[in-house]
Amino acid sequence: MKRERVLFLKENYVLRVLKSFFLAGLFIIALLLVLVHKIDINIVSGVSRSVMFVVTPLIHVASLPAEGLGYGYKKIAEIMYIHEENERLRQENQELYLLKDRMRALQTENRIFKKLLHHIDIPQTKSYTARVIAENDNAFSNSLILYLGNAADFIKSGYAVVNASGLIGRIEIVSGKYARVTLITDINSKIPVVSLKSRDRGILVGNNTRSLNLIFPPLMAELHKGDILVTSGSGGGLPPDIPVAKIKRAGVDTITATPLFSPSELEIVKIIAYDVMPDEATAKELQ
Amino acid sequence: MSEIKNFCAILATYLIPPISVILIDLLFYIPRSSDFWNFTRLVPFYTGVYFWLSQRPDAFNGITAFILGTVADVISATPLGINILTFLFLYYWGTRLSTYFNVKKFSYAWLLFALTIFITIAFKFLITSTFHRSFVPLNQTLLELLLTITIYPILTCYYIWVERHYIHLEERYEKI
Structure with a gap:
């Protein structure tokens, strides 16, 4: 029938x-x-896990052609700039040789100091590499979906996700061979940090933009523009000393920082398995 | 045999709208080097919900909007329920407006979509801000709104193609 x-x-x-x-x-x-x-x-989270279990493999399949194209483009770019890259790597190698000797000396010195002070080291952490198959970075939420492959059995909620620049976020949900990561820029993210320079502590809070807010700093905090904030390890959720953000503005009322990672470089990430939280029985005993 | 065939045809009619929306959205979730894409991740959902409810109300109902909202919540890591509420709100307003205005010209339909999506994103902005007890960035919300309105014609072409090729129920106009 025809519409009137x-x-x-x-x-x-x-x-x-x-x-x-x-x-x-x-x-x-x-x-x-x-x-x-x-x-x-x-x-x-049970509902989320079930829906993720169905949807994420589909996203992975959809991302495969784009992954292939990206890989091809990267390889061509690498071949085009291979001479410049070689020269740069040679120079960097020379500098690294000098640093290597210095680092070895410092390591030995550090080992002696630790022995003298009866220092207890943080537990050895394992790390796993994962590929980003989907990202979501808008006004309402900031997250990633990772393909974990065979490492899925060893990944738990709360583990830190890092790349070459520093901390990116934390694992929120693991479902099948996939995991969802809440980025540090997400409005739900709260990371305990410490200034690398002054050792002033605070909580870095995301707000779905590239600008993070540092809350609860000490009253006489000596924080300045350009200072690097690293994870403090407070609460035992994250390993200490992972670079997180750089202070952009240190005002009287507000301190803002910019995350060290760039959304465009999130291709392959590392998951740090850090378990220092006591099991239930030990936690009760400690209480 | 013909009964089974009919049943399959009806089932396909109800399944094609959500599947078409989810499939096109998967492409938008592929990581890309440009930040511009970050604001377009949910656009196929808004456009799809509006297109199907206005063009094929016989094949799209509140339950479909609810299912699409659940998928959107899970893949975008929004608190479960936020996108469901948003899509139901879009479904409610979209149905109201598209039922009252029998728009034939595409430019008017686009204008009507812009109005509906403005109300919807304003609603989402308010509920998300209330949930987090802190305002989500307004400039990014506006950018998402503008991109959603801008991309509407391109995505509509895709949905029209899906409708013409995969849905063949012509008694729909009697139902309106």
Whole structure:
């Protein structure tokens, strides 16, 4: 049947009322989900995990052609600039040789000092490499989806995710061979940090932009523009001394910092398996 | 046999809209070097929900909007429920506006979409800010809104192609 040429269409009002009730029901369910998420994230994480289990392999398959094209483009660019790159690497190698000797001397010195002070080292951490297969970086959330492959069994929620620049985020959910990462720029992210220079502590809070806020710094904190903030290791969730951000503005009321990683360089990342949290029985004993 | 065939045809009619939206969105989630793409990740969802509810109300209902919202929440790491609420809100307003205005010209349809999406993103901005008890960045929200409106014609071409090739229910106009 052909549609009539009228501006206003007639509607079946009974059907409309029924539809409205049905829609209201769906609205209430959605609202309840938001409230449950706010109260206790563990209940809804099961739902998230199940949906992720279905959707992420599809994203992975969709990303394969783009991955191939990206790889080809990278290889061509590498061949084009191979001479300049060789020259740069030679120079860098010479500088590294000098640094290597200096580092060995410092390592030995450090070992002696630690022995003298009866210093307890942080536990040895294992790391796993993973590929980014999807990213989401907008006004409402900042996250990544990683393909873990065979390492999936060893990855847990809360593990730190880093790249060459420093900390990127933390594992939020692991589902099958995939994991979702909450970036440090996400509005839900809170990272305990310490200034590399002055050792002043604070909490670095994301707000879905490239500008992070440092909250709860000490009253007489000596923080300046350009200072590097590293993880403090407080709370035992993250290993200490991972570079996180650089201070952009150190005002009287607000201190803002820029993350060290750039979203465009997130291709392959490293997951640091850091477990210092005591098991349930030990935690009870300690309490 | 014909009953099974009919059942499959009806099922396909209901499944094609959400599948078409999810498939095109997977392409938007592929990591790219330009930051511009970050603001377009959810655009196929908004455009898809609006297109199907306005063009094929017989094949798209509140449950489909709910399912798409769940998928969007999970892959974008938004708190579960935020995108579901947003898509249901878009579904509610989109249905209201597209039912009252029998728009034939594409430019008017685009204008109507711009109005609907403005209300929807404003709603999402408010609920997300309330959830986090802190305002999400307004400039990025506006950028996402503008990109959503700008990309609408391109994505609509794709959805029209899907509709013409995969859905063949012509009694839809009687239902409106």
